[in-house]
Amino acid sequence: MLHATYRAGHSALAIRAEWLRSACEPARVEHIFAMDSDDSLVALTYDCRRAINAPMMDGPSAVRNWNAAAAVASGDLLFVIADDLHPPKHWDKQLSLLIRNLDPRHVPFALKVSDSDDPTDTLLRHPVVSRAFYSRLGLFSGDLRSMYADDDISLRAFWKAAIIDGRRIHCEHRHPTYRDVQWSESQVRMNRPIEYQHGRELFEQKWTWRERNSARLLVKHRRPLSSRQLCYASARNRLLARLVFYPLRCARAAWSRLKRGRKANGRIIV
Numbered sequence: 001m002l003h004a005t006y007r008a009g010h011s012a013l014a015i016r017a018e019w020l021r022s023a024c025e026p027a028r029v030e031h032i033f034a035m036d037s038d039d040s041l042v043a044l045t046y047d048c049r050r051a052i053n054a055p056m057m058d059g060p061s062a063v064r065n066w067n068a069a070a071a072v073a074s075g076d077l078l079f080v081i082a083d084d085l086h087p088p089k090h091w092d093k094q095l096s097l098l099i100r101n102l103d104p105r106h107v108p109f110a111l112k113v114s115d116s117d118d119p120t121d122t123l124l125r126h127p128v129v130s131r132a133f134y135s136r137l138g139l140f141s142g143d144l145r146s147m148y149a150d151d152d153i154s155l156r157a158f159w160k161a162a163i164i165d166g167r168r169i170h171c172e173h174r175h176p177t178y179r180d181v182q183w184s185e186s187q188v189r190m191n192r193p194i195e196y197q198h199g200r201e202l203f204e205q206k207w208t209w210r211e212r213n214s215a216r217l218l219v220k221h222r223r224p225l226s227s228r229q230l231c232y233a234s235a236r237n238r239l240l241a242r243l244v245f246y247p248l249r250c251a252r253a254a255w256s257r258l259k260r261g262r263k264a265n266g267r268i269i270v
Contacts, residue, residue, distance in 0.1 A: 001031045001079050002069035002139075004062045005041060006186035008083045012041055015083055016048070024093040030075050034065035060146040060190040070139045076104040078139065079128045083186070085115065086172040094169045095128065101224040104130035108137065109230060110157035112218055114167040122163070122216045124154045126171065133161055141206070146190040147199030155207055158216045158241075162234030164225070165218035215245035 001019060005012040012033070020026040033050040035041050042052060051068035053061065062082070070078055077095060088094070098111065111128040114121075127150075129139065137156055140149045157163045174181050189195075204212070217237035219230060 001029060001075075001081055002034065002066050002073060003031060003081050003083075004034045004065040004069065005039070005083050006035070006060075006062065006189075007039055007041075008186075009040055010044070012083055013044060015081075015086070019081065019087050019091075022087040022089050022091055024090040029092060030073060032069040032073055034069035036061055036065070059195065060186065062186065062190060063140045063145055063149045064142070067139050067142060070134060076131045077128055078131070078134055080126045080139070082126070084174045084181075085126055086174065088170050091169060091171070095166070098164065098166050098169075099130075099225075101226050102130070102230065103227070104132060106132050107227045107230065108133040108135075108161040109164055109234075110153070110161060111164045111166040113169045113171050115171045115173040119167070121167075122154070122218055123150055124157060124163070125150045125173070127153055127157070128166065129157070133157070137161060141202075143202055144199055145195065147195045148203040149199070151203055151212075152206060154216055155211060159211060159238065162230050162237075163216065163218050164230070165220045167218075210242075213249050214241040215249070217241060217245075 003012070003016065005015075008015075016031055016033070020029060020031065023029050031049065033041065033045050033048055035045075035050065035052060036055040037052050038055045049072075051065065051072055053065060053068055055061070056064070066080055077099075079095075095111070099109075102109065107130060109130050110124060110133055112122060112124055113126060113128060115126050116123075127139075137160055139153070141152050144152055154163070183191075217240060219225070219233040219237065221229075221233075225233070
């Protein structure tokens with residue numbers, strides 16, 4: 001468990017305790033705090049596994065801290081969590097059942113858990129990645145400080161590995177976007193307009209328009225997947241995205257531009 005935290009104090013310790021208490025086998029869970037060295041939590045977590053970095057004065061440090069936690073982790077599955085993510089009961093057993101025929105040390109994949117109110121959401125905000133995925137493709141891109149880091153890893157997982165549909169695992173994401181809660185200092189820093197601009201520019205440089213706008217199709221399954229089945233399903237999803245979903249999106253975009261052009265000329269299309 002890669003737990004990047006920012007000035008959350010005892011609340012971060014409570015989140016850690018909640019995840020371990022909700023686990024079916026907490027002894028198998030390796031929890032790692034990742035924080036800035038000027039955080040008061042440093043003194044409170046002397047007996048915890050942790051990664052500590054120098055503070056960043058000009059921007060958010062969550063992405064860097066998650067990567068630092070991943071670098072010292074030893075688990076076969078790496079699960080990104082934060083101070084505002086709350087677990088379902090026996091979340092670890094649910095993960096194990098989803099991938100029970102896959103060896104995460106040898107098969108690169110990411111897993112999408114449910115962390116929003118949108119049932120069609122496929123963005124990897126709190127990704128779960130296999131050890132093989134991390135060894136081959138890393139975690140978050142180091143040049144993306146906050147915004148678009150989740151978009152980037154989602155595309156990397158889709159185009160270069162596979163994303164397994166794990167949305168039956170429902171985590172409660174108590175973010176101001178989804179819940180009536182106050183913005184934390186970390187969330188304010190991460191969502192500043194300058195962070196959106198910085199992230200979007202880098203993201204668009206890394207991925208083509210076609211790669212960014214093709215649908216991300218998750219590998220869905222009712223029975224346990226073998227590595228061969230996962231490879232086949234992910235390749236099929238990429239082919240479908242190229243041959244079907246991408247042309248459809250282009251057609252919709254062209255139709256939208258056409259409608260806007262006709263409205264500008266005084267012709268209203270209903």
